[in-house]
Amino acid sequence: MSQAILPNYLIVGAILFGLGAIGFLSRRNLILMFLSAEMMLQGVALNLVGFGGHHKNYQGQAFVIFMLTVAACEAALALALILVLFRNRKTLDVSVWQDLREANQDPVQDESPLLLEPEMTPMHFPRLTPAGLRPDQAASPEEAATRG
Amino acid sequence: MGKQAELLAMIGVVPVLASVLTAALGPRVLKHRSHWPTLAALGYALVLSIAMLFSMSEGSSYTAGFEWLNMGRMDIPVRLVADPLTAIMLVTVHAVALLVAIFSVGYMHDDPGYARYFSVFSLFVFCMVMLVMANNFLMLFIFWEGVGLCSYLLIGFWYQKPAAAAAARKAFLVNRIGDFGLLIAVFLIWTQFGTLNFAEVFRQLDYRYLAEGKPFDGAIVVGERMLTHAQIVGWPLLTICICLMLGAMGKSAQFPLHVWLPDAMEGPTPASALIHAATMVTAGVYLVARCTPIFIHAPQAQALLAVVGAVTALVAALIALTQNDLKRIMAYSTVSQLGYMFMALGSAAGNPNLATFAVIAAIFHLFTHAFFKALLFLGCGSVMHAMGGVIDLRRIGGLKKLMPWTHLTFAIGAAGLAGIPPLAGFWSKDEILVSLNQASHGSPYGLLFTLILGIAILTAFLTAFYTGRAYFLAFWGPERIPEEAGHHAHESGRWMLIPLFGLAAGTVLVGILFGTPTHLFEHFLTQSESLPKFQAVHGSGMIVLVSILAAGGGAGLAAIFYQLRPELPSRMAQAAWRFYDYSSHRFYLDEILGLILVRPLKGLAAFIQLFDLHVVDGLVDWVGQVPGYLGQWFRPVQNGLLQFYALASLLGLAVFVIVLLAKF
């Protein structure tokens, strides 16, 4: 039964792989870039599982488990690295890291100003309360923004 | 066999030992005695080379060597060989190098880089000697690069001077263009013949069939393949020859790759003498002479060789006319004389019987040129040493009294260069003219060679003229000594004069002893196995006459302009509109001469110099800079943005996938 379905798994895998690649190339948030790369791995996992089902063995699934392990390792390192980078520049933007480049080249800057969209008014996100403060006494997001 | 092998190995090993010894001990132990290893080594090697020269009998060649490369299909043992051609090169190189080294002792005596100089000097001689003794193209190429490297080190010896550093770099890079040609030639030879050994390659291209006029109808075994003669002699051989020629043009400073040589004056003068006379520039001539058996099969390449030589000779002579820097004049004269040698080498185009004679003419000229050019350069060095480094002909003059010995030897060298009989230059130049004359009769390229013969005679005239000009301006007339000279303004010391005498003696004697009067040189060189069967060519009285006339005329004209009537050149500038004023003058003839000959020539010379400086030089520089510009073009890709890098990679990947899928 499940043999004929192999190409469908491969197709979904290829699409996830491609979409992940697009996300990696275009999203500027470091975390989203990393998640996009992980999504490419999901495409690979679908490939492997599809092939495993097709060949009726568990080597494909075992491969996915090792992939998962390595992805977890990379996630741990990514998390640490992103935290350090954020501590340094106070932003998750990947484009601020362009000091190392060919000499005599101007840095790439964003040309067009942002369009102010009505629905883009500041949103409130759940925030971690700083240590030693009661949640209800923690600073509001606006105050936190002014404090940096 | 054992003895001869030892002899060869010693000739190869001794200079490199001296180099290493000087480099290791020079700065700390030897200091001002750093020249001794070099002098001893060169002297010893010279004795060995002469011994080899005399012990060389008919058809003999010496070999020595060991197993080196045996990788895959490549099996190249290192083997030193010496046949008559090599032996002559060895003697020339060692003799001139030894005298130049002796001169350097005096010239460089208080330079801080004394030990470094002699170390590189020995290394330079070593590379050249190994180049000459190599038995295969790979080794030849390796030492070819070595010679280039040493010249880089010597030209840039005074690296504090930006001009010297720039000149060194230029020499290296221009030479790399030529080296590229040689490399391609070597690879082509390897693929075409399956071997890089000279003797093997030549055996496969058995020239005797051509030389004896027999049609060749057998097959030639090349590696594992059987090829017909036509398959080999077609375009692959032509390509090989042209690539070889490109390599030779780079080293031997042929137009348009000559641009490095005049700049190479920035090195110490003795180093220039070494480069110009004995080591570097002769490598190209040697290469072509060595590969004559290949060139015979590509008459088009030979004709091209002659054309390149003619253009080089004429252009360099014209440029030399207007130079004011004594060393620069000598540099251009070297280029011009090398052009002569190339003309001679090319003169066998379509006429294989002439090949051996052509090679003899070229090598003989190389031999005599080594003496008088080294002499002239060392003379320049002597003048320069006395004048505190000033060499501008407008600022020095009348040194005849101040430096009588230098003057005498320089005069001999100049006469040798100008081709005044019976000095060495006359005989060798005469042989080249004879060879060209022969080529202009009874060869498919007859018309071309008639033209080239004309150019050669014109060049001979010009050579005599500018040599005379330099000589008279420097040594005659009122005494002018620049202030930089200071207390140095006196005749040079013993160390510098002895080599001058030695070289002067050589300039006077080698032509008569070995040249046409005795035919010793011819007889010796014809024993070379790789050269076609020798067919003697006899000079005609006409050629001798023309040669003497050209040399005498040029020298005489120079004497008139720059000594007898020194005001003439400046007056000539106004000659055009004052023609009628001067028409009644008693030097009427000179004016006419000046008008119809000198002035256009000078104009042409100025034009060619500009052309050379801006177009040829610019073109060669431009070729060197193209990669830089291209690199600049790619630089924005590396803009520091991580995602941009990933994007470029992924785009590349997508293109690969699509293209290969479409083909799959």
Add this chain to the structure above:
Amino acid sequence: MQGVYEWMIEASRWVRPEMLLLLAGSGYFLAAVFVSAKSRSWAIASLLIVLLAAIWLPSGDADFATPASFFRHDSFSHFLRGLGLGLGAALILLSWDRIPDRCAAEYFGCLLLIIAGVNLVSAANDLIALFLALELVSIPTYVLLYLLRADDAAQEATLKYFFLSVFSAALLLYGLSFLYGATGSTNLEVLRGAVRQWLEQESTSASSTLPPTLLIAMIMIVAALGFRVTAAPFHFYAPDVYQGAPLLPVTLLSLIPKVAGFAGLYQIVSATLLIPGADAAASPLAASASGLFWIVALVSMFMGNLMGLWQDDLKRLLAYSGIAHAGYMIVGLGTGCSSGMIVEGLAGLFFYLIVYSAMTLGVFAILIALQSRDRTVVNVDDLAGLSKSHPILAVVMACFLFCLMGLPPTAGFLAKLNLFLAAWNTEQRLYRVLALVMAVNAAIGAWYYLRVVGVMFLRDAVKPLSVRVTWPAWIVILLCLFIVFWLFFQPNTTWTWMEAITQRR
């Protein structure tokens, strides 16, 4: 029936040196918590462990490859594991007492794991083993890039290397998944058998096609490993990362991933394309692969050399030089894919790999030796006057640079010559063009190396270098120098060995 325990002992018999390294590396991390020792002590211990591993390395004659085993050992892995251990020992010597004591244990632990990773890449006989071994090289490398210095430049370098490496790992996995899919086994031996069987069955029929997914797999894997060997267009990170990261990790980055990458490429290529005995050109995959390598080699050579002309930063210059050299080596790989020149191309590649390791290690060792607390060598101009302050070192450096240029009498010349001749003798027009391009590039590349030589010898320093070179650095430098010349004068034994490697079944 054989028990699981016995089976495991049997299966791990051939990777004991690596298990030792892994154990020691992991042990360092644990010991770091309890033991505080100087950098030098950790280095001595690491060196001993590497030596022990080298002694334990099984000889190249012992060919262990039951089909479907996880690791295998043969002359190829013997050579590359030896090279890996040698490079590891050199790196340990170079970092002798240059590591701050606070992170010395982590540093040397990572180094040992990386060495184990390189060795396992060349011993892998399974896609999973290959993947894990490559990650075993990458993950400690991320840590090393950041460990020694944590300024902005190092952070940026780590960021770029990490993210692009994760990206390339995804590409690699995607390719590997198709290789698994083609046979249903992750084993390389099975894959090799399947391709060989296909070639034998289909040798009569000209129009048979391999599944295009194999092509996809190959391109993806070449792209991912091309990232590790800095082949264009996957090389972009290299200049920035080299420039930003400290010198020791950069040395590692310019050697270890290249060796691992080429080992991995050879593993994949030899499993999917090269079947000694069968005509490799009969496989349409081989033709596509040689086309792919052709373009990658061309672009790498030009990118590396043309951009190298403009560099002032030494590490950046060496990055571009590494890109160009990767291009030369890929010429060998591509030549190995085309019929007739399999042995010459691949043996040329391995020969070049040794020479490249020696000369690059030599240059970096000198740069490392010249670093001191008060005077850093960053730009080419910082080397000015080296011939005055350290004449011997300057001459040795010049030798390495001439080797990089490919001038005789250094092994660089022979290495380039081999690749050139192999490419030329494929008698395919494309590869002949590539051979010429290689010659042109060697000429272009000479310019920027020569500039370094010129600065060392022809310019005087404003403030001369006064650092004393330590003896571990001298050992590395002199060994590299020895190799650079020895391989020129006595290349035959090494060459015969390299030829034997390519004869893997």
Add this chain to the structure above:
Amino acid sequence: MGSLFTWVWQHWYVLLPLLLGFLAIWKLLPHARQPQSAAMMGLGAAAIILGGIVLPRATGVHVSWMFDLFFYLFAGAAIASAGAMITQRNPVYAALYFALVILNVCGLFLLQSGPFLAAATVIVYAGAIIVTFLFVIMFAQQSGLAQYDRRCREPLLASLAGFLLMGALLYAINASYQVSPRLTGLVKGLEETVNSAAKTTKLEVKDLMGILRVNDAPIDLLLAEELNRLPGWPEKAAARAKLHQLETQVIAAAANQDTAVLLNLVKEYYSLAASLQHAQQRYTGLLGIPAGMQTQVSPLSRRTEEPGHVAQLGRTLFGDYLLAVELAAVLLLIATVGAIVIVQRPKEAAA
């Protein structure tokens, strides 16, 4: 040019959804000056739905409606949430969409009998990684949407590169793992002929020979081409021999004007084509493993008393891949140590 057009026409069912998807992703990625439009979201949804409808119809893959339903549900949701994740401007939502992708992918795992894998993936990704990253996002998030989340780098080039790659991959998969439409048509045509031949008794040699030529190409050539796309089919050599034999027989029968033999031959062709169709579903894109090559070597993984049971995964993991598990353990250790080393403030900076 004409051939390119034909090629596009033949592959419209791949190209059209791709084109729509490309447009949608390109426009939906955060642009500085354009708000996200519902129309583009609709376009993206259309691309997914169109692909879901057209692709299986064109390629003829169908299992059972229950399986299909779940498959298309999970696959469609996975792709849609993947698209939403990369285009979402709010990083928190994007991370949650990523979790949704994971969940749907795990659903697909379940369909391929990978319950353990599905559970592990959910735990590792949705349970650990996403949650940790959400913490980081919240920690790093200032008020409002950040500049860098509202614009992206090179949306056109990035989506172009991604979709070019995706298209090439889909094409390769299509060429490797799916029954070629031509073969499907061929089988259908032969089937009809055989069925109709059973009803009518009057058959002309000319008609039968016409059946054996499809689009002016002999059926042998078509079948041989399709056969060549099967690198791993064990019976390939036999089928090739059979094809050759049929070819000679047809020539002989046509010469004899023997309709009965010819009809039998058509039936033989039909059975050959049908078996080829079956083989293409099973064996394209595969290389046959030589006989005698074990793919599972450890004593543990060779014990297979319960086929398909999840325990077999454990056997594979701790049998064949025991060394790999150990390697993975070292990797986890180094990652832990590395993360600690990276994140601790260097002492120099503190001092």
